[in-house]
Amino acid sequence: MPPIAGDLTTGDLTTDDGAPVIVRRSVRRSRTVAAFWEDGKAVVAIPAHFTKAQESEWVRRMLDKLRKQGERRTRGGGRRRPASDAALAEHAAVLSRTYLGGRAVPTSVRWVGNQNSRWGSATPADGSIRLSDKLRPMPQWVIDYVLLHELAHLLIAGHNAAFWRLLEAYPETERAKAFLEGVTFATSRGLGQDEGA
Numbered sequence: 001m002p003p004i005a006g007d008l009t010t011g012d013l014t015t016d017d018g019a020p021v022i023v024r025r026s027v028r029r030s031r032t033v034a035a036f037w038e039d040g041k042a043v044v045a046i047p048a049h050f051t052k053a054q055e056s057e058w059v060r061r062m063l064d065k066l067r068k069q070g071e072r073r074t075r076g077g078g079r080r081r082p083a084s085d086a087a088l089a090e091h092a093a094v095l096s097r098t099y100l101g102g103r104a105v106p107t108s109v110r111w112v113g114n115q116n117s118r119w120g121s122a123t124p125a126d127g128s129i130r131l132s133d134k135l136r137p138m139p140q141w142v143i144d145y146v147l148l149h150e151l152a153h154l155l156i157a158g159h160n161a162a163f164w165r166l167l168e169a170y171p172e173t174e175r176a177k178a179f180l181e182g183v184t185f186a187t188s189r190g191l192g193q194d195e196g197a
Contacts, residue, residue: 091144
């Protein structure tokens with residue numbers, strides 16, 4: 001007999017960054033499985049008829065998918081962004097563990113308002129990373145790319161082939177680079193700025 005439908009907290013199971021995992025069994029769900037963020041928890045929605053073995057396998061797969069997406073969602077579809085410098089530093093540690101094997105260990109990570117020509121910067125000598133405030137309204141996968149880019153600079157200072165290989169693990173690298181190039185292009189031509197009504 002399969003477990004009944006409803007939410008089930010999976011005990012000690014957490015995501016890489018310590019968020020609780022909820023398994024949601026649904027009788028209306030016949031074959032599909034989904035994963036999403038809700039109120040700071042990772043929710044894996046599965047059909048109610050799944051066995052415990054199927055549940056374990058799909059929870060593992062879907063948590064891996066959420067990790068690869070590199071973003072956390074809250075109820076209503078909004079993104080949970082690292083607003084404070086402390087939260088940004090915590091997020092940097094998660095990204096380093098996830099994509100760089102934990103090798104990039106910054107001494108400080110902070111938002112700054114004085115970077116007008118760069119999205120981020122890193123100083124390998126002292127291990128500090130700074131991200132431009134202009135990134136705050138951008139999609140989380142773009143912010144994550146810039147943060148990973150700067151984390152990679154703590155390991156390799158230049159933009160050589162070895163540096164770019166470090167970023168290959170992040171699935172949104174090319175997309176984020178294109179996004180930022182588009183923003184730079186539009187901004188340099190005054191596009192997207194309010195011209196008065």
